[in-house]
Amino acid sequence: MENNQAKSTPELLYLLSGEPADLAQAARSFRPADVAEALVQLPPESAAKVLTALPFDLAVQVVDEPELSHRRADVMRRMEPVPACDLVEAMSADQRADLFRELPDADRARLLKHLAPETQAALHTLLRYEPETAGGIMTTEFVSVPTTWTVEQTLRHISEVGGAKETVYAIYVTDPASGVLARVVSLRQLMVTDRALPVSAVGDERPPLTVSPATDREEVARIISKYNLLALPVVDEHRRVLGIVTVDDVIDALVREVTEDVQKFGGMEALDEPYPQMSFGRMVRKRAVWLCALFLSEMLTATAMQRFQDEISKAVVLAMFIPLVMSSGGNSGSQATSLIIRSLALREIRLKDWWRIAVRELPTGLTLGAILGVIGVVRIELWQSLGIFDYGPHHLLVALTVGVALVGIVGFGSLAGSMLPFLLKRLGFDPASASAPFVATLVDVTGLVIYFSVAFVVLRGTLL
Numbered sequence: 001m002e003n004n005q006a007k008s009t010p011e012l013l014y015l016l017s018g019e020p021a022d023l024a025q026a027a028r029s030f031r032p033a034d035v036a037e038a039l040v041q042l043p044p045e046s047a048a049k050v051l052t053a054l055p056f057d058l059a060v061q062v063v064d065e066p067e068l069s070h071r072r073a074d075v076m077r078r079m080e081p082v083p084a085c086d087l088v089e090a091m092s093a094d095q096r097a098d099l100f101r102e103l104p105d106a107d108r109a110r111l112l113k114h115l116a117p118e119t120q121a122a123l124h125t126l127l128r129y130e131p132e133t134a135g136g137i138m139t140t141e142f143v144s145v146p147t148t149w150t151v152e153q154t155l156r157h158i159s160e161v162g163g164a165k166e167t168v169y170a171i172y173v174t175d176p177a178s179g180v181l182a183r184v185v186s187l188r189q190l191m192v193t194d195r196a197l198p199v200s201a202v203g204d205e206r207p208p209l210t211v212s213p214a215t216d217r218e219e220v221a222r223i224i225s226k227y228n229l230l231a232l233p234v235v236d237e238h239r240r241v242l243g244i245v246t247v248d249d250v251i252d253a254l255v256r257e258v259t260e261d262v263q264k265f266g267g268m269e270a271l272d273e274p275y276p277q278m279s280f281g282r283m284v285r286k287r288a289v290w291l292c293a294l295f296l297s298e299m300l301t302a303t304a305m306q307r308f309q310d311e312i313s314k315a316v317v318l319a320m321f322i323p324l325v326m327s328s329g330g331n332s333g334s335q336a337t338s339l340i341i342r343s344l345a346l347r348e349i350r351l352k353d354w355w356r357i358a359v360r361e362l363p364t365g366l367t368l369g370a371i372l373g374v375i376g377v378v379r380i381e382l383w384q385s386l387g388i389f390d391y392g393p394h395h396l397l398v399a400l401t402v403g404v405a406l407v408g409i410v411g412f413g414s415l416a417g418s419m420l421p422f423l424l425k426r427l428g429f430d431p432a433s434a435s436a437p438f439v440a441t442l443v444d445v446t447g448l449v450i451y452f453s454v455a456f457v458v459l460r461g462t463l464l
Helices: 009-016 020-029 032-040 044-053 056-063 072-076 081-090 093-102 105-112 117-127 151-164 187-191 217-226 247-265 280-307 309-314 316-345 351-386 395-426 436-459
Strands: 143-146 170-174 181-186 231-235 241-246
Touching (some): 072 105, 093 105, 093 117, 151 187, 181 231, 241 247, 280 309, 309 316, 316 351, 351 395, 395 436
Parallel strands (some): 143 170
């Protein structure tokens, strides 16, 4: 009786490291995801030997598992060309292209010459496109039939070739002369329709939704989500189908995209491999660049404080509230940046909407600043009245300085944080680069200027 219990990683590692004959016998109870997770913990050379020893059908499923995706190239390049190419031939076209993008040139050339000519041609087609585009994540494995066929012919064709295609949920009906996409028919529609009808009479008569190969993968994801599609055809300038992007490919792409954005939000360069597998040197390089940039920009804060050292020496009490006002401005800027970056990614707003966002964020920031300002004033006066701390005879003016400064600083932080993603996108950079630490650094410098400018006006003739 087949064991339906998922095997633990230590148990799998023990079995995978055993004799090939024992491994083949035990493999019937293995789940591909569990095997992939276990292989990640083996050295690439050992993982290559295990993958070769696995039953072929299981090995094909294992190399397609996301858990192994970041180690797949290291493992495959250590396999002998023939077994490696057998696996490559059995992989889906988009996964095959991802693998070859990760392989060094020498290993790519070594494996290419062992592949079938049609596989080589498909690979060359997919590798022409950037991995962040529809062309880079599409698969060339789809079912296409001419408009002249009947439903019966189409269903018979699906039964013959469907096993070799990544998906048969959608069938692409094309003009037999020009190859232009005429309509998209679902398998369900074919199953419930009179089989004598021409396939061109089935389904929606509206022009099918399509994207070009250069369409960004986030836009592809938005279309698939908006229209609840399982797949989206990618067409050339003549509307001939080049491939399709399936919903699972979009999910994988978006997971990578979101991971990159989260890492950039944290003020570092996006990692191109999982954290546990990142070497010490590469980890330092990925993080050091942004840390150095932020450190150098924070020097502007020190410069600004030097500019106001006379004011600080005359009114030492002002120095107590510098961390308060600076952090408030940075926090408000980070909030605005995160909201705008996400809205840009979801196409909720566009570059031309920058003025609407500015008009919205400025009063929002001023209101939030007023709320924090009131809290700051109440806190200072409460501490003064309770005798917790003596802010001096001009404590009301000090409280007023902090309150008014918070209005200006939080208002500026919200405005700057919302506009910076628009500026970076206009300049051709990833808006996620407007990370929270970067915005906080920008607002720190301007916050000091605003704070001491307000102090100079309010406290002039008293403490200053």
